[in-house]
Amino acid sequence: MAASLILSQRISSVGVSRTLQGLAGNVRPSCLHLELKVAALINVVDKTKQYSSSSGTTQFDFTDLTSPHTWYPKARSKQRKVILHMGPTNSGKTYNALKRLESSPSGIYCGPLRLLAWEVAKRLNKAKVPCDLITGQERDEVDGAKHKAVTVEMADVTSSYHCAVVDEIQMLSYKTRGFSFTRALLGISADELHLCGDPASVPLIQEILKVTGDHVEVHFYERLSPLVPMKVPLGSFSNIRTGDCIVTFSRHKIYKLKKEIETVGKHLCSVVYGSLPPETRTRQATMFNDASSEFDVLVASDAIGMGLNLNISRIIFSTMMKFDGFEMRELTVPEVKQIAGRAGRYGSKFPVGEVTCLNADDLSLLHSSLESPSPTLESAGLFPTFDLMYMYSRLHPECGLYQILEHFLEHAKLSDNYFIADCEEVLKVAAVIDALPLGLHDKYLFCISPVDMDDEISSQGLTQFAQNYAQKGIVRLREIFTPGSLKVPKTEAALKELESIHKVLDLYVWLSFRLEESFPDRELASTQKSICSMLIEDFLERLGWQKPRSKRLASRTPSTSLLSRKARPYL
Numbered sequence: 001m002a003a004s005l006i007l008s009q010r011i012s013s014v015g016v017s018r019t020l021q022g023l024a025g026n027v028r029p030s031c032l033h034l035e036l037k038v039a040a041l042i043n044v045v046d047k048t049k050q051y052s053s054s055s056g057t058t059q060f061d062f063t064d065l066t067s068p069h070t071w072y073p074k075a076r077s078k079q080r081k082v083i084l085h086m087g088p089t090n091s092g093k094t095y096n097a098l099k100r101l102e103s104s105p106s107g108i109y110c111g112p113l114r115l116l117a118w119e120v121a122k123r124l125n126k127a128k129v130p131c132d133l134i135t136g137q138e139r140d141e142v143d144g145a146k147h148k149a150v151t152v153e154m155a156d157v158t159s160s161y162h163c164a165v166v167d168e169i170q171m172l173s174y175k176t177r178g179f180s181f182t183r184a185l186l187g188i189s190a191d192e193l194h195l196c197g198d199p200a201s202v203p204l205i206q207e208i209l210k211v212t213g214d215h216v217e218v219h220f221y222e223r224l225s226p227l228v229p230m231k232v233p234l235g236s237f238s239n240i241r242t243g244d245c246i247v248t249f250s251r252h253k254i255y256k257l258k259k260e261i262e263t264v265g266k267h268l269c270s271v272v273y274g275s276l277p278p279e280t281r282t283r284q285a286t287m288f289n290d291a292s293s294e295f296d297v298l299v300a301s302d303a304i305g306m307g308l309n310l311n312i313s314r315i316i317f318s319t320m321m322k323f324d325g326f327e328m329r330e331l332t333v334p335e336v337k338q339i340a341g342r343a344g345r346y347g348s349k350f351p352v353g354e355v356t357c358l359n360a361d362d363l364s365l366l367h368s369s370l371e372s373p374s375p376t377l378e379s380a381g382l383f384p385t386f387d388l389m390y391m392y393s394r395l396h397p398e399c400g401l402y403q404i405l406e407h408f409l410e411h412a413k414l415s416d417n418y419f420i421a422d423c424e425e426v427l428k429v430a431a432v433i434d435a436l437p438l439g440l441h442d443k444y445l446f447c448i449s450p451v452d453m454d455d456e457i458s459s460q461g462l463t464q465f466a467q468n469y470a471q472k473g474i475v476r477l478r479e480i481f482t483p484g485s486l487k488v489p490k491t492e493a494a495l496k497e498l499e500s501i502h503k504v505l506d507l508y509v510w511l512s513f514r515l516e517e518s519f520p521d522r523e524l525a526s527t528q529k530s531i532c533s534m535l536i537e538d539f540l541e542r543l544g545w546q547k548p549r550s551k552r553l554a555s556r557t558p559s560t561s562l563l564s565r566k567a568r569p570y571l
């Protein structure tokens with residue numbers, strides 16, 4: 001405990017108003033600002049070195065992460081009122097927290113998805129509460145705004161708010177992203193902090209907040225509309241009806257099911273899955289929700305589990321097995337509940353939800369999962385702040401970022417409430433980036449960027465951006481993309497490629513918000529992104545059995561200024 005406490009005191013004692021850990025999120029530093037902070041931190045580390053050598057022992061253990069609440073002095077300067085809104089899906093948790101946010105003089109909403117941040121910003125602005133939208137890839141600032149809707153990674157731990165909301169707080173136990181929820185939980189400085197989520201997270205949150213001095217209050221909610229588990233399976237696609245959502249877990253299966261359902265000739269399907277661009281997901285959902293649209297059935301992955309407001313009457317699990325990146329496994333209780341809970345949204349045109357499976361064999365697992373409580377969460381994710389890694393690097397200048405991360409992973413000391421985040425993805429990037437002549441902070445930025453290193457095009461895109469940045473200090477988009485003649489994809493493979501190109505463009509935009517002068521083509525990247533999503537949507541609308549396309553959709557197809565095939569080998 002002493003080490004991190006001393007650390008945070010020392011940092012503030014040398015006048016670092018915003019510690020570098022803020023850079024991972026919302027702070028877009030000017031170079032001067034950054035240099036000042038780095039200089040201040042160097043000062044601290046140099047003092048540490050002197051102290052260590054004169055006493056003969058090292059007093060600072062940067063891998064001591066046992067007291068993460070001390071990393072956030074601003075939040076600790078307040079006694080926060082923490083209100084937990086806990087209950088099943090569709091029980092009004094977010095609704096009630098947002099009502100409080102809306103009526104507060106200033107506030108921040110932190111959600112797990114861009115789609116949720118979009119929705120909240122839209123809602124507040126509509127209610128005449130000016131609200132900025134801030135995600136990794138967007139800064140939509142509204143005149144006079146005292147409210148912000150952000151993705152949780154962008155949670156601001158350096159300002160003070162009257163009210164803050166962290167949605168889907170149970171995600172603090174997710175292996176990879178959990179640490180961002182922990183950071184928001186411990187670090188947001190607000191008079192009132194509202195946490196919405198699964199009751200399984202209550203004991204852990206109470207335990208974590210024992211040391212913060214906050215006042216904690218728990219409100220439990222009941223589901224607002226009934227959810228009926230059916231005793232009979234769907235059996236055949238001829239039994240599909242308007243408002244159904246059929247769930248599966250691979251993109252290939254999604255297309256296969258869409259074709260099969262459309263081949264019966266009665267329904268057209270919208271699709272929603274994780275690697276679709278978020279704006280495409282929203283438009284597919286809007287088409288499905290729109291009663292006048294012909295797309296009245298949804299085929300989706302667990303990407304529908306959170307975020308989208310969908311008018312689903314019945315959820316049909318086509319399978320109860322999912323590949324989780326390592327193995328095929330049965331869906332967990334929380335996964336089944338989260339997905340099933342999307343049926344019968346309160347206030348929608350299907351107020352009573354139903355849930356079933358395609359096959360009779362799966363029904364018993366569905367029923368038992370819905371009846372079981374979610375297992376109580378045991379620990380929350382944690383990740384060392386950039387400050388800690390930076391200070392460690394000053395004492396071990398021979399170490400690259402990969403080695404520093406490895407050191408933290410192996411030696412981090414944690415209390416029982418925490419686990420160290422799975423940073424396999426970060427390590428993959430570090431392994432590539434460490435070879436380049438970049439400073440630690442630049443390397444760190446590339447490592448925390450939203451890149452999918454398992455996607456070949458995405459990882460090549462990141463490497464190319466980092467190399468050009470290291471060599472020239474400026475990265476022009478046209479060096480990688482030449483305006484050309486990309487077409488509406490004709491095959492699933494071509495579609496996947498287009499999704500990957502979208503990810504690379506998204507990465508460029510993300511980098512442009514953090515290294516503004518070096519990535520000057522944000523606007524071009526954004527336009528190209530929109531073109532990608534339109535082409536993807538065109539493919540989706542043409543797939544399977546289709547009625548003739550509407551004029552509106554046809555006229556959206558762009559004819560020029562596309563990413564060229566020639567450019568792709570460089571990605």
Ligand SMILES: Nc1ncnc2c1ncn2[C@@H]1O[C@H](COP(=O)(O)OP(=O)(O)OP(=O)(O)O)[C@@H](O)[C@H]1O
Binds near residue numbers: 090095196341
């Ligand atoms: N008191 C209310 N009056 C009117 N509408 C409400 C009320 N409470 C909730 N709703 C509406 O019901 C729907 C579900 O509420 P909400 O999104 O808050 O549920 P939730 O518990 O957060 O669900 P999830 O776990 O799925 O996020 C929303 O469309 C919301 O606007």
Ligand SMILES: [Mg+2]
Binds near residue numbers: 196
């Ligand atoms: Mg909610």
